[in-house]
Amino acid sequence: LLGSLQRLKAAVHYTVGCLCQDVAEDQDVQFSKQTIAAISEITFRQCENFAKDLEMFARHAKRTTVTTEDVKLLARRSSSLLKYITQKSEEITSSHTEQKEKK
């Protein structure tokens, strides 16, 4: 179990490193390795917060499957974030229906 936890953390750390690299190039700043480590640990732990909330939101609606509506609730505190997530959700839905139509 510890091994799989470490494996997950390593994958998050790698991806966070990539994203920070993009930001660093874009903004012309540098991140210390310790900063990247802290951001990846924050991200890892935030996944736990999200996972628990999503499960509860779904259960609150008497569902066992988490849907995009639950994900939108994670962004409820900021109208900017909610708008962004809602747009993404609509993009995903429309690209899904396009793919189905092709088939």
Add this chain to the structure above:
Amino acid sequence: ERRSGSLQRKSALFSCVTGQKQIHCHENWSLSPEEFEIWDRLYRIRESDGIKEPVLPQSRFETLENLEEVSKREEEATHELSLSEWRIWQNRPFPTAMVDHSDRCYHFISLMEMIDLMRDEQGDCSYELEIQPHLRIEDVNVQRNKSHLSTTTST
């Protein structure tokens, strides 16, 4: 002297909530004249108090279009409550009264602790050294930018 007076008045205010004969004053959502008088005299912040009105920081996204209205505040007249000024205190749980710390609060505390431990590190990062041997390349999206692996592993 003002302080002890304020305590007395406070209990007077609370008795208004519980006291039988004053219950009628809470039929309205707003303060009754007596409550207003107490608030006005003891709690209301005035210019003459020499303290600034406390305000909470507004949320703002660096990477998104910001929809939240930015209320124009007279920065001079307000004291923006800081959530980072006392960060060195935040690597341990603070006492609680009635509400326990939440999971996300404990996550925050552990992160502050982790940051504390890394603060004096030079160059090599202990977290990275510990975690990197566990990386399986099939777990990550390598297509994004291949140059990144080399930058994170070198020195």
